[in-house]
Amino acid sequence: TNTPVIGNPSGDIIIAAFYDYNCGYCKKGDAFVEQLIKLDNKVKLVLKPFPIMDDSSKFASLVALAVYQSAPDKFQSIHHGLMEMRPVTKQAVEKLLSDNMLDSKLIEKVMQSEVIRDAE
Numbered sequence: 001t002n003t004p005v006i007g008n009p010s011g012d013i014i015i016a017a018f019y020d021y022n023c024g025y026c027k028k029g030d031a032f033v034e035q036l037i038k039l040d041n042k043v044k045l046v047l048k049p050f051p052i053m054d055d056s057s058k059f060a061s062l063v064a065l066a067v068y069q070s071a072p073d074k075f076q077s078i079h080h081g082l083m084e085m086r087p088v089t090k091q092a093v094e095k096l097l098s099d100n101m102l103d104s105k106l107i108e109k110v111m112q113s114e115v116i117r118d119a120e
Contacts (some may be wrong), residue, residue, distance in 0.1 A: 003047070016043045018049075019047065021057055056090075059090065066107045
């Protein structure tokens with residue numbers, strides 16, 4: 001499956017978080033859940049993008065899903081970088097990818113794949 005998971009993948013406390021990278025409430029909630037994961041190693045956080053704010057929300061969610069598909073070890077860093085980003089722009093996203101040693105052209109190619117389109 002291409003649904004991102006943070007925390008303990010076998011955790012018995014499962015939290016499903018629906019989010020938009022442009023939503024201020026989602027950004028605040030992300031910080032809270034991150035603390036919860038650090039405090040309790042039984043928590044499995046299942047992340048479901050819900051990009052409703054604007055086109056950059058959709059773009060950011062596709063980037064995150066593509067990173068999860070192609071470089072899952074970098075997902076958490078990218079996810080948190082996108083959550084901290086204000087505003088979400090293509091240039092800022094490309095810099096975030098570069099800072100994490102990810103090729104934006106490769107991520108863009110993965111974004112177009114059927115696996116990512118089916119996950120959104």
